[in-house]
Each structure stands twice: as structure tokens, then as C-alpha cells.
Amino acid sequence: MKKRLLRLIFILPLAFFMSCGGDDPLPEPVPSFSATTALEVLEIGRSIQFINNSINASSYEWDFGDGVTSTLISPTYTYEIPGDYTVTLTAFSDDEQVIMAANDIYVGQRYLIEIDINSISFDNFDQDGNPVPWDVDSGPDVSVLFGPENDTAFEETIFAGPAPDVSSPFLGLALGPIDNYPLNNEDYVFALLDDDTSAGDPNAFELMIESPPLNPILAANSIVNPESGEGIFQLTGAGFDIVFVFEIK
DSSP states (O other): OHHHHHHHHHHHHHHHHHHHHTTOOOOOOBOOEEEEOTTSSOBTTSOEEEEEOOBSOSEEEEEOSSSOEEOSSSOEEOOSSOEEEEEEEEEEOTTOOEEEEEEEEEEBOEEEEEEEEEEOOOEEEOTTSOEEESOTTTOOOEEEEEEETTOTTOSSOEEEEEETTOOOSEEEEEEOOOOSEEOOSSOEEEEEEEOOGGGTOTTTTEEEEEOOOBOTTTOTTOEEOTTTOEEEEEEEETTEEEEEEEEEO
16 A cells, blocks of 8 residues: 555656646747848849748748748749848747748849940951951941840830941940940840941941840859949950940949
């Protein structure tokens, strides 16, 4: 009888301790995150990496501030419209605790401000593939066309120049400043023209160089100063070297 009583005395406190311990909540979730890109500047058209630094959470929900959400731990997201966004991260624990954290971010847009022509070829080619020089006596009057590939009406295409009587193959020629020309996440085409309208040339605006389509936002050789937002990307090919200067704002 005495042994049985001692056993009950031991079991009852243990059962009480275990039942009380089961009611203890898990540690509260602490949501925390940051946002970055390969170029260290947030801009439209380029993937933004959201880095989840939260603790004590088992699942998450993101709201990117434009109606799009995600349940990935550390998602990437691309904005297509510049502006201010409030990004919210909600952290959930296994015992249904819910804590939210929000950060305001600004997503900028590239604006073209200058086109630097470092070198170009002054040769065109006839139907047999033979080089034909441009304006042998004086050099071509160089003008630039740059705009979206699908802008067949030239409503969004910029026209800069002409730079008269260009004769050196190593130019160091800058066309600009270009005022508030936005660059979007789409393919553009760049062309150099020989502008002979003033001389009454019947072949006015003859094409010297036309680039393949390029996306000015996704250009692989983009370089950006994260403090000023100014940067460049380059277009090179046989006989030409063109640098586009832009600002993210």
C-alpha cells in the first residue's frame, strides 16, 4: 500500500508538469527582410531579390505592394511600373502566431541622357558585298535613330544630330544631352544615318549602321553607380563602338 501511494505521488506532479508545458507558446516569429539586385539599384524590368532574414517562423506570405503575392521563402520579383511600393512580409509560426513587417522601397526607371559614338565604320556595302565609302570628300553628317523595335510610326523614337562632316573612325562624338527619354523593358533598335538633306542629296538619310534588337534594361554589360544612379551600357560590333549613358530616377 505504501509503495503504491509513493508511486501516485510521483506520477501526479509529473503529469501536471507535462500538461502545463504543452500550453507554452512557441517563440514569437520575427519577420525581417531586405531587397537587392545585381546592380544594387532597384529599377523596373530587372529582377529584385528579396532576402528573408526572419526567425522563429515556419511559413511566409509576401505582398509586393502592387497586388502580387508569394509564399516562397526568399522570392524574386520584377516590377514594370516605376514608383513607391510598400512590401509586406507576414511570418507564421506552427502554433498560429502571425507577425508582419513592412518596408517601403522605390523602384526607378532608366532615362537615356547621352549617346557616345567612340568609333564607326564609314563603309557601306553594295549588292556584291564590296565596301562603298560614305562621303569621301567631307565625311558623313551623322545622325542617330534610337527607339522601340515595334515603333514603326516613329512616335517614340528619338532623332539626334546631325554631327556634320565626321571623318575620323575614332570619334569621341557625344550626341546629347537627351531630355527625359525613358527606357522600357522591350527591344530597341539603334541606327546611324548619313544625313545629306542640306546638300540636296537624293539619297538623304542613308543607313550606315543598324543594330540587332537590344533590350536597354537587360543589357548584360550595364554598369551603374549605386549612389548616383548613373550608368552606361555598350553596343559593339564590326566597325562600331557605341556607349549609351543613362540615369535611374
